[in-house]
Amino acid sequence: MYPEAVAAMTNLLAQPGNPSSLHASGRRARRLVEESREKVAKALGSRSAEVVFTAGGTEANNIAVKGIAWDQRKKEPQRTRIIAGSTEHHAILDPVEWLVESEGFSVTWVKSDTYGLITPDALREAIGPDSSDVAVITIMLANNEVGTVNDIIALTAVAREHGIRFHTDAVQAPAWLELNFADLGVCAMTVSAHKVGGPHGIGALVISRDCHVTPLIHGGGQERDVRSGTLDTPAIVSFATALEISKARRTETVARVRIMRDDLVRRVQEIAPEAIYNGSIESRLVNNAHFTFPGCLGDSLLMLLDAQGVECSVGSACNAGVPQPSHVLLAMGADRDAARSTLRFTLGHSTTQTDIDALIVALPSAIDRAKRAGMPTLTSAPVRV
Amino acid sequence: MKVLAALSGGVDSAVAAARAVDAGHDVTAVHLALSRNPQSHRTGARGCCTIEDSNDAFRAADMLGAPFYVWDLSSEFQEKVIEDFISEYAAGRTPNPCLRCNESIKFEAVLDRAMALGFDSVCTGHYAQIFSGPNGPELHRAIDPLKDQSYVLGVLTEEQIAHSMFPLGDSTKVEVRAEADRRGILVAAKPDSHDICFIPDGDTAGWLSRQIESVPGEVIDVETGNKVGTHAGAHAFTVGQRRGLALGNPTGDGERRYVVDVDVKNNLVMVGPPVLLDIDVIEAIKPRWAGPLPSNGQSIHVQIRAHGDALPATVHFGEDLITIQLEEHLRGLAAGQAAVMYDGTRVIGSATVSRSRRSATV
Numbered sequence: 037m038y039p040e041a042v043a044a045m046t047n048l049l050a051q052p053g054n055p056s057s058l059h060a061s062g063r064r065a066r067r068l069v070e071e072s073r074e075k076v077a078k079a080l081g082s083r084s085a086e087v088v089f090t091a092g093g094t095e096a097n098n099i100a101v102k103g104i105a106w107d108q109r110k111k112e113p114q115r116t117r118i119i120a121g122s123t124e125h126h127a128i129l130d131p132v133e134w135l136v137e138s139e140g141f142s143v144t145w146v147k148s149d150t151y152g153l154i155t156p157d158a159l160r161e162a163i164g165p166d167s168s169d170v171a172v173i174t175i176m177l178a179n180n181e182v183g184t185v186n187d188i189i190a191l192t193a194v195a196r197e198h199g200i201r202f203h204t205d206a207v208q209a210p211a212w213l214e215l216n217f218a219d220l221g222v223c224a225m226t227v228s229a230h231k232v233g234g235p236h237g238i239g240a241l242v243i244s245r246d247c248h249v250t251p252l253i254h255g256g257g258q259e260r261d262v263r264s265g266t267l268d269t270p271a272i273v274s275f276a277t278a279l280e281i282s283k284a285r286r287t288e289t290v291a292r293v294r295i296m297r298d299d300l301v302r303r304v305q306e307i308a309p310e311a312i313y314n315g316s317i318e319s320r321l322v323n324n325a326h327f328t329f330p331g332c333l334g335d336s337l338l339m340l341l342d343a344q345g346v347e348c349s350v351g352s353a354c355n356a357g358v359p360q361p362s363h364v365l366l367a368m369g370a371d372r373d374a375a376r377s378t379l380r381f382t383l384g385h386s387t388t389q390t391d392i393d394a395l396i397v398a399l400p401s402a403i404d405r406a407k408r409a410g411m412p413t414l415t416s417a418p419v420r421v
Numbered sequence: 422m423k424v425l426a427a428l429s430g431g432v433d434s435a436v437a438a439a440r441a442v443d444a445g446h447d448v449t450a451v452h453l454a455l456s457r458n459p460q461s462h463r464t465g466a467r468g469c470c471t472i473e474d475s476n477d478a479f480r481a482a483d484m485l486g487a488p489f490y491v492w493d494l495s496s497e498f499q500e501k502v503i504e505d506f507i508s509e510y511a512a513g514r515t516p517n518p519c520l521r522c523n524e525s526i527k528f529e530a531v532l533d534r535a536m537a538l539g540f541d542s543v544c545t546g547h548y549a550q551i552f553s554g555p556n557g558p559e560l561h562r563a564i565d566p567l568k569d570q571s572y573v574l575g576v577l578t579e580e581q582i583a584h585s586m587f588p589l590g591d592s593t594k595v596e597v598r599a600e601a602d603r604r605g606i607l608v609a610a611k612p613d614s615h616d617i618c619f620i621p622d623g624d625t626a627g628w629l630s631r632q633i634e635s636v637p638g639e640v641i642d643v644e645t646g647n648k649v650g651t652h653a654g655a656h657a658f659t660v661g662q663r664r665g666l667a668l669g670n671p672t673g674d675g676e677r678r679y680v681v682d683v684d685v686k687n688n689l690v691m692v693g694p695p696v697l698l699d700i701d702v703i704e705a706i707k708p709r710w711a712g713p714l715p716s717n718g719q720s721i722h723v724q725i726r727a728h729g730d731a732l733p734a735t736v737h738f739g740e741d742l743i744t745i746q747l748e749e750h751l752r753g754l755a756a757g758q759a760a761v762m763y764d765g766t767r768v769i770g771s772a773t774v775s776r777s778r779r780s781a782t783v
Contacts, residue, residue: 409537
């Protein structure tokens with residue numbers, strides 16, 4: 037977290053005032069919330085009325101996917117199909133699968149290319165000849181595992197040809213890319229504070245005024261009737277502070293992080309020439325380096341590097357903490373062994389060259405040992421595409 | 422030493438790991454995910470590997486300051502323990518899945534991976550003791566006879582024992598629970614796990630009937646050769662069993678009939694008077710030795726159930742099987758059970774019962 041965001045939050049924690057109250061403390065809190073809403077809107081190229089604060093990205097994704105699907109079906113009952121990218125985060129995959137399993141919707145997964153990119157042609161193919169049954173399209177802006185950045189403007193152009201609502205999960209993007217909600221052509225966009233140097237547990241769904249959703253949470257209608265619940269003023273102010281700083285420093289941060297990331301990639305490839313650098317080279321977040329290390333189980337590498345003080349990630353874990361083959365890699369066409377042999381190095385605004393050097397020192401012996409530990413038999417995780 | 426502590430989420434493994442930390446070892450914790458579709462929690466003493474267990478294991482590791490990871494061994498467990506269990510029953514044998522799990526999962530898959538990753542030893546909460554003897558490490562019974570788990574560790578080889586650590590063997594369960602409580606380990610009062618972990622409701626016959634096709638067949642009196650009843654599927658019966666036979670045709674002698682043999686090939690359940698269950702010769706295959714082999718004719722003790730008595734016997738080596746001559750008769754022994762051999766408290770090794778009989782001389 038940026039120190040300024042920490043200060044903004046901690047300064048407010050002891051202050052009374054529910055932004056929905058009508059008395060002086062309430063009005064003071066309301067002013068802070070609305071000023072923050074304006075800052076967030078400005079940073080994201082939206083109108084402030086379009087910013088709906090949520091308790092993070094997962095909630096925003098759920099409101100968008102379920103809320104738009106329900107609303108569209110209510111208005112036009114034949115709209116029961118969801119189109120979603122095959123490389124989405126679980127905060128999209130799981131609500132979509134829930135809608136299919138429990139709410140009578142169907143889903144068409146949009147195929148990814150081998151770089152993790154969702155192309156307009158792939159979206160057209162997923163829509164098919166008849167789009168009259170589509171309730172919503174959801175495709176992420178930047179992938180959380182391999183860092184591939186989709187061309188949302190080109191994708192929303194396809195959706196517009198068919199008049200279909202389009203949501204994008206942009207959680208990974210604002211720290212690294214210039215985002216303009218109006219230009220993207222989406223009707224809803226998810227962002228989260230902790231990815232821009234703000235606190236956990238706060239985020240927003242930016243949603244155009246004419247994009248209606250059936251709410252998930254009822255009870256007060258505090259946020260435009262889209263979302264109910266007492267607003268968390270300190271977290272909202274901290275989020276807006278972090279987003280503002282992150283935008284102001286972005287050019288410098290991006291340039292600095294890109295140099296370190298490129299150095300990391302070059303040196304990893306020197307150490308392990310067999311390693312496969314996954315994702316797109318050009319259309320990629322500057323803070324992401326993602327590799328397949330053939331013959332090394334990702335979680336063996338993670339454990340060995342963790343012991344050396346290097347923190348990195350494998351694809352994702354189920355709720356019992358069991359590492360699963362990465363569905364993103366599988367969607368990109370990797371086989372299941374390759375999808376379990378991956379490691380993601382993510383850089384942040386606070387990463388230093390010393391961190392990169394420490395990784396490069398620890399990596400050779402980790403690869404060596406992980407290879408010796410081998411690849412246990414495959415588990416039967418579901419294959420999505 | 423660099424020690425990999427397997428944490429189940431229960432009391433024993435948590436205290437074992439805590440003792441390893443206290444002994445000055447560099448401890449890393451892993452929870453073994455053995456189920457493909459873990460339940461969120463378990464109630465009572467049955468089942469295992471729930472998400473709650475994983476969380477409990479994580480909290481225990483955290484309290485010890487040990488890094489914690491989850492290792493997914495569900496495929497190995499499915500293949501080497503569950504499928505083996507089913508195929509053994511389908512073949513009319515009565516396997517012990519805990520031994521199979523120790524043999525092929527905990528002290529093979531886990532131990533091998535731990536060694537490759539640079540660990541020196543795997544630590545578990547089993548109640549057994551390892552002493553260093555003149556010929557290398559020796560596996561001994563725990564001091565608590567009620568908790569002693571040396572039987573289910575009887576499949577470990579000398580090499581596996583050399584890289585294992587059982588810090589609880591010198592304590593009673595009561596002491597371990599008290600220690601967990603003293604250490605503030607939150608699972609101190611969690612019930613012990615019992616029975617077969619992958620059959621959460623404890624109904625082994627019902628579970629097997631869903632895995633193995635049940636074909637009704639005849640129950641035959643082995644003495645007369647007469648059909649005395651029918652059964653719903655031979656695999657649901659095990660040697661020594663009396664309940665569930667539902668024989669509608671009582672025998673003339675008024676004596677109860679027991680399952681004396683299960684003939685899966687012909688789908689027959691053979692019953693007879695209890696005296697036919699009395700055996701004193703065990704033939705066993707697939708031996709695994711915890712140290713130097715016993716000498717031919719050596720006096721030993723043999724245990725054929727996890728909490729059974731140790732019976733005096735002598736061991737004899739045949740061409741491709743081991744013969745264990747018991748000093749007294751034993752009632753009811755099924756093929757597939759493990760015979761674990763002891764010299765005093767020391768585990769000599771184990772073998773799988775292939776056949777049992779009465780010696781000609783008795």
